[in-house]
Amino acid sequence: MIARLAWKNIWRNRVRSSVILSAIALGLFSGTYIDSFMKGWIVDTVNSDINSHLSHVQIHDTAFLANNDINAFFLRSFVSEPIEAAGLAVSTAYRLILPGMLASANNAVGITVKGVVPGEEKAVSTIENQIPDTLGAFLPDDARMPIVISKKIAEKLKVKLKSKIVFTFQDAQGEMQSLAFRICGIYKTTNGMFDEGNVFVRYSDIFPSTGLPEGAVHEAGVRMADLETCETVAPPLKNLFSTLSVRDWGELNPALSMSMAWMDFFGIIIVGIFLLALSFGIINTMLMAILERTRELGMLSAIGMAKGRIFRMIMLETVFLTVLGSMAGIVLAALVILPSMKSGIDLSFLMEDQFEDYGFGSIIYPVLNAKMFVQMLVLVISAGILSALYPARKALKLKSLEAIRQ
Amino acid sequence: MTPIIETKNLYKIYTDQASEVRAVDDVSLRIAEGEFTAIVGPSGSGKTTLLNLIGGLDSPTSGSLYAGGKDISGLSEKEIIHFRLHHIGFVFQAYNLIPVLTAKENVSFVMELQGRKKEEIKRRAEELLQAVGLGDRMDSRPAKLSGGQQQRVAVARALASRPQFVLADEPTANLDSQSAENLLDIMEQLNRQEGITFIFSTHDPRIMAKAKRMITLEDGKIKSDVLK
Numbered sequence: 001m002i003a004r005l006a007w008k009n010i011w012r013n014r015v016r017s018s019v020i021l022s023a024i025a026l027g028l029f030s031g032t033y034i035d036s037f038m039k040g041w042i043v044d045t046v047n048s049d050i051n052s053h054l055s056h057v058q059i060h061d062t063a064f065l066a067n068n069d070i071n072a073f074f075l076r077s078f079v080s081e082p083i084e085a086a087g088l089a090v091s092t093a094y095r096l097i098l099p100g101m102l103a104s105a106n107n108a109v110g111i112t113v114k115g116v117v118p119g120e121e122k123a124v125s126t127i128e129n130q131i132p133d134t135l136g137a138f139l140p141d142d143a144r145m146p147i148v149i150s151k152k153i154a155e156k157l158k159v160k161l162k163s164k165i166v167f168t169f170q171d172a173q174g175e176m177q178s179l180a181f182r183i184c185g186i187y188k189t190t191n192g193m194f195d196e197g198n199v200f201v202r203y204s205d206i207f208p209s210t211g212l213p214e215g216a217v218h219e220a221g222v223r224m225a226d227l228e229t230c231e232t233v234a235p236p237l238k239n240l241f242s243t244l245s246v247r248d249w250g251e252l253n254p255a256l257s258m259s260m261a262w263m264d265f266f267g268i269i270i271v272g273i274f275l276l277a278l279s280f281g282i283i284n285t286m287l288m289a290i291l292e293r294t295r296e297l298g299m300l301s302a303i304g305m306a307k308g309r310i311f312r313m314i315m316l317e318t319v320f321l322t323v324l325g326s327m328a329g330i331v332l333a334a335l336v337i338l339p340s341m342k343s344g345i346d347l348s349f350l351m352e353d354q355f356e357d358y359g360f361g362s363i364i365y366p367v368l369n370a371k372m373f374v375q376m377l378v379l380v381i382s383a384g385i386l387s388a389l390y391p392a393r394k395a396l397k398l399k400s401l402e403a404i405r406q
Numbered sequence: 407m408t409p410i411i412e413t414k415n416l417y418k419i420y421t422d423q424a425s426e427v428r429a430v431d432d433v434s435l436r437i438a439e440g441e442f443t444a445i446v447g448p449s450g451s452g453k454t455t456l457l458n459l460i461g462g463l464d465s466p467t468s469g470s471l472y473a474g475g476k477d478i479s480g481l482s483e484k485e486i487i488h489f490r491l492h493h494i495g496f497v498f499q500a501y502n503l504i505p506v507l508t509a510k511e512n513v514s515f516v517m518e519l520q521g522r523k524k525e526e527i528k529r530r531a532e533e534l535l536q537a538v539g540l541g542d543r544m545d546s547r548p549a550k551l552s553g554g555q556q557q558r559v560a561v562a563r564a565l566a567s568r569p570q571f572v573l574a575d576e577p578t579a580n581l582d583s584q585s586a587e588n589l590l591d592i593m594e595q596l597n598r599q600e601g602i603t604f605i606f607s608t609h610d611p612r613i614m615a616k617a618k619r620m621i622t623l624e625d626g627k628i629k630s631d632v633l634k
Contacts, residue, residue, distance in 0.1 A: 001518040008506035299502040302463055304491020304519055304567070306484065401463045404498065 002309055006316035009289070017321065020285045024278060024325025024384075025332055028376055031274045032333040032368070035267045037345070040366035042263045045190070046227070046256055050249050051126040052189040053198065055093070055221030056230040057237055058252055060245045064218055068099050068112075070172050073216040074244060080220075082240050088233050089222045093117065093124035096203060096210065097218040100169030102149070104157035111153065111197050113167055114219075115206040124223045127187055127200065136161050136185035139202050146202065147181035150195035151188040159183060167201075172211035179209055275379060279387040286318060286391035297395055298403020307396050314392035315385065322384030326377050337368045409436035409472070410571055410603055411460055416469035418455050418626075429455040430466070431626035437571070437619075440601040442594065444608055444617035452626035453607040454575055460605065461494055461573045462486040474570045491519055495564030497574035501556040503548040509535060509559045510544040516567045534562035538592050554585025561593060571603035578610045590616055 010017050050056060059079055064072035076094045083089050096115030101108055118139040122128050128138035131148065139146050147165065149157075159165060161183055168178045181201060189195055210216070222237070224230045227249075234248040250257030290297065297310060344363040418430040429452045437443055445453040458464040459471060462478050471479040474493050481489060490496075503512045513531040522530075535544050538558040540551075548556050557577060564572045574593075578586035594616050596602045606613050614620055622630040 001515070005504070005507070005515075012506055295500075296502070296504065299498065300504075301487060302461070302490065302496055303516055303563070304487055306487055306491075306519075309519070401458055404463070404502070 002313050003316055006313045007320055009293075009313070010317050010320050013289070013292075016285060016288070020281055020321055021325040021328060023281050024322060024380065025328035027274045027278050028326050028329025028380055029332040029336070031271050032329070032372065032376055033337060033366070034270055035372065036333075036337050036366040036368040037364060038263045038267060040341075041364045042256075042260050043367050044363075044365055046249065046260065048190045049194070049253060049256060050227075052130065052191060053125060053127070053194050053221075054249045054252050055124055056224040056227070057089075057222040057234055057246060057248050059220040059222065059237075059241060060218065060247075062243075062245045064097075065245055068097060068218075070098065070170065070210065070212070070218075073212055073218050075213075075215045076217045076220070077215055079241065079244070083220075083222070083237075086236070086240060088224075088237055088240075090225055091120070091123035091223045093120040093221045093223075094203075094217040095121075095219040095221065096206060096212075096216075098169045098206065098210070100167055102153065102157065102165055102167050102199060104159045104163065104165045106158040107156055109153060109156050111199055113169070113206065114198060114200050115203040116200055117203050121200070124221045127189070130187040130189050131185040132188075135187075136183070138185050138187075139200060140184060143182070143184045145179070145181045145205055146184035148185040148187055148200040149183055150198065151186050152192065152195045153199065154183070154186050161186060167199075171209060175211070177209045179206065181205075271376070271379065275383040278380065279383050282318060282321070282384055282387035283390055285321075286314065286388055287394065289317070290314065290391050290395050294398060294403045294406045297398055298400045298406070301398070301400040302404060311392050311396055314395050315388050318384045318388035318392075319381065322381050323377075326380045329380075330373050330377065333368070333373075337366050341366055341368060408439060408475075410439045410441075410474060411435075411437040411605070412472040413460070414470045416456075416459065416471060417467045418452070418459060418464065419467045428452075428626045430459060433469075433623075433626070433628055435621065435628065435631065437603070437605060439570075439603055440597070441619055442597045442604050442617055443619040443621065444606045444613050445621045445623060446608060446614055447623035447629070449609075451623040453623050455626075456623065457573050457575055457605065457607040461496060462490055491516070491567060493570045495567060495569035495572035497557070497560050497564050497572060497577045499576040499579045501548070501553070501560050501580075503556055503559055503563070505548050508545045508547055509540055509551065509555075509562075512548070512559055513562045513566050516563055520567055530566060531562075534565055535559070537596070538562045539588070552585065554581050554588060557581060557585070557589055558592065561589065561596075565596065565602065571605060574604060574606045574608075576608055576610070577606065578608070578613060586610065586612055 061072040061074050063069055080092065083092055093116060098113045098115065100111070100113060102111045122138065131138055138148055154160065157165060163183050164180055165183065166178055166180050168176060171177045224233050230248055238246040300310060301307065344365045346363050348363070414434050416430055416433040417428065420427040420429060433456060445456060447453050455464065459466050460473065462481070466479055470477055478486060478489055504515065507515060510531050513534055514527045517527040517530065532544065535541055538561055540555060540558055543551060543555060548559070551559065578589060581589065590612055593604055597604055606617065608614065618634050620632045620634070621628060
């Protein structure tokens with residue numbers, strides 16, 4: 001009965017109720033949209049970096065981190081056997097990492113060559129998918145001395161698919177080695193900085209020239225099922241290889257990890273501002289509703305409606321408004337965000353490739369989940385209830401006789 | 407006959423720094439069950455204040471006030487609201503219906519507050535609206551009813567809780583003559599047939615003419631108390 005009256009009461013002034021409902025709906029939609037957009041942006045960036053080159057976890061010799069010394073290697077069996085035995089990883093790719101000079105007939109650039117086993121690399125990274133169909137393939141088996149370079153490097157060296165380029169580096173004995181490769185693929189990731197410095201060749205093609213012992217590698221890229229699994233699996237991996245450097249993606253790219261934390265923090269700030277504005281809106285609306293109904297509230301008390309019931313009625317009116325507004329906001333958010341989760345939001349028109357130069361993708365895929373909706377709903381309703389306390393208390397303080405006389 | 411309302415040396419005094427106004431001044435009276443009583447007097451004589459005191463909407467400065475055999479002058483706010491819900495019916499000058507509810511819902515509302523059963527609420531609300539001649543307007547909201555019709559809904563609402571007595575403050579003041587006559591006929595009939603006690607505060611000569619007892623107040627004091 002109280003609920004029915006409260007429901008009818010919110011439709012007394014349809015314009016005012018519609019305004020506050022719209023404010024709640026738009027506020028919740030905006031909060032959810034911004035949050036899902038920011039989360040999508042950062043999650044895309046994290047996943048892109050993990051997929052293209054970071055992996056979830058990387059393992060190196062501790063000395064290798066200091067100056068990429070070719071002699072700071074470890075044997076793949078030293079890592080692969082314990083990882084397989086422990087069943088901690090989905091897949092692992094082992095790489096040689098060789099800094100050196102890549103030269104064409106026109107130009108030369110300092111880069112890092114990654115000597116990889118193509119099958120392993122495809123299982124750990126998505127670099128193969130970053131090569132457009134028209135720009136070759138990722139280290140095909142039948143190619144002789146193939147190399148995959150980035151679009152940026154190709155532009156600097158002024159080379160194209162099938163061009164010949166020479167890689168010069170220092171081997172384990174300090175001797176200069178030069179190897180000629182033919183470009184078999186040109187990739188482009190969403191991380192411009194990565195693209196500027198990395199090329200891929202087959203392990204089997206470059207290993208004989210390194211002077212390293214059989215089975216030597218500089219890096220193991222470990223892939224887990226997802227980011228959440230990474231959080232739980234990284235610590236046991238570290239314990240497994242206490243003599244090596246085992247770093248998860250957050251340690252490998254602290255800026256990225258920090259960005260993620262900042263995004264969460266900004267999300268809280270934005271939601272906080274929205275809830276504060278919403279609270280003032282609700283207080284204002286409910287105070288006006290009570291002021292308009294002073295005489296009626298006095299009458300209700302006169303005919304025997306207990307103060308507790310009047311209090312409950314006012315609170316219920318607010319709850320109905322906030323729930324209704326929130327539902328509308330959620331529907332609006334779902335209608336707008338869900339389609340863009342698949343198609344993405346292309347921001348390249350804003351700054352063309354500059355996003356990618358800073359390691360961010362220019363197409364954002366918003367992230368939205370039921371948990372976020374529930375959190376927003378609970379927060380909005382809680383803010384509504386808290387905001388209604390003051391107007392409801394005002395209603396409680398009304399004296400029947402004085403109220404009726406108004 | 408057992409008094410349903412009894413006041414003894416009842417005072418309501420309003421004071422400020424400069425003066426003292428005795429709105430109700432040493433009023434002692436007894437109203438028996440089934441009476442149809444009008445409290446009359448010029449403006450400012452204290453009749454509405456007396457009605458408010460009897461209805462527990464205001465508290466006396468001193469004196470005792472018994473309603474239904476219970477001293478209500480010392481009840482807490484919570485207790486007095488509960489007492490009003492179960493023992494008193496109110497008819498206000500300005501109808502004071504809930505605008506978002508239909509006539510039937512307005513009448514049902516008090517019974518719902520009392521926690522009565524759904525079937526009983528429905529039956530009684532329909533009976534009462536039939537009794538006040540609004541059987542065909544049960545689903546109309548107050549805005550769709552005339553002033554007279556609204557006041558008849560208010561009377562039905564006042565009776566819905568099966569009160570011991572009904573307090574009506576200037577119930578005809580906002581009505582045209584015909585509507586006022588109709589309303590008074592209905593209330594007189596309810597009094598006569600069902601023995602419902604009505605106490606009016608009024609200037610209206612039509613109520614005075616129908617009242618079986620007329621208490622005249624002047625400057626807060628009972629000037630005359632005439633049983634017709």
